[in-house]
Amino acid sequence: MIDDLRAQRGVPGMRVFIVDDGSTDKTFDAAIAAAADDTRFSIQRSEQEPPPGWLGKQAACSAMSTEALHAGAQILIFIDADVRLGPEALARAATALRSTEAGLVSVWPSQGAVSCAERLVQPLLAWSWMTTMPIALSNRSLRPSTAVACGQFLAFTREAYLRAGGHSKVAASLTEDLNIARNLRRCQYRTVLVSGRAHVRCRMYSSRRELSAGYGRWLSTAFGSTGGSIVVAALAVLAYLVPPAVALFGHGSARRLGFIGYLAAVTSRLASSQTEHGRRPGAARVAECLLHPLSALAFVALLADSIRQSHGRSAHWKGRPLR
Incomplete structure (x- = not known):
């Protein structure tokens, strides 16, 4: 992931904030080594448990967003660590935010599947919303019930993220991506789902367990x-x-x-x-x-x-x- 971020093009003001949220597999050391002396990266380790009422991901995202906002970020992009990016992925997301005038652009990665269990289940993610929700209509709607989002890659405008309350409003949600999109729509911001098939991919799970x-x-x-x-x-x-x-x-x-x-x-x-x-x-x-x-x-x-x-x-x- 860090190599992918270092290779990004078209985002001259990019800053990257990474939180190692209590991992036990030497993720922090690997991240430090991968970032090397690239001053665009800020890598932190958090060994504290999330505050009461918070899940770990939301707590980490909230902490990172606070730093990014303090640094003056106008666009906030949250990406899961197992997502892989093409060199123009971030620039495309920023362009989509501007061209659609949305408060949130959710990029849907191509979902990878290797094992038999993955091949049975993972394709159902995209299939489920493609067969039940006309995305072109959803993208034009402000109805919270029609929002579609993928937490693997979320890009917000600064204004929309702050006005909707960011991750603090979905601190305990197990489907925080959908709920944060619904919050934005309640605040009258459009949320848009776009395909990342040409430049974003993800393998969510590597085993049946x-x-x-x-x-x-x-x-x-x-x-x-x-x-x-x-x-x-x-x-x-x-x-x-x-x-x-x-x-x-x-x-x-x-x-x-x-x-x-x-x-x-x-x-x-x-x-x-x-x-x-x-x-x-x-x-x-x-x-x-x-x-x-x-x-x-x-x-x-x-x-x-x-x-x-x-x-x-x-x-x-x-x-x-x-x-």
């Missing part, structure tokens, strides 16, 4: 309540598991309708894959799309586990309890 823990910490909060989660799970079963089952075991017109339903789901996956990655899906991605019923089943399982953790107060992330 990481994937399960990652989704377990927040997925049950994405649908408003346990009841909402149950409704979403039931709809997923009805829309994406029943049709292929009917296509396999049904008869006559029911079987044909089941096949049409399955084909529609696969087609939507193919379309979202091409949109997210900017190229025609290869054989591996086509296979992922054909296995969409298994993806839906994996989603339901992850959602059920997240609900269990929520009710059992057992959710943890990187060693810290989340509730």
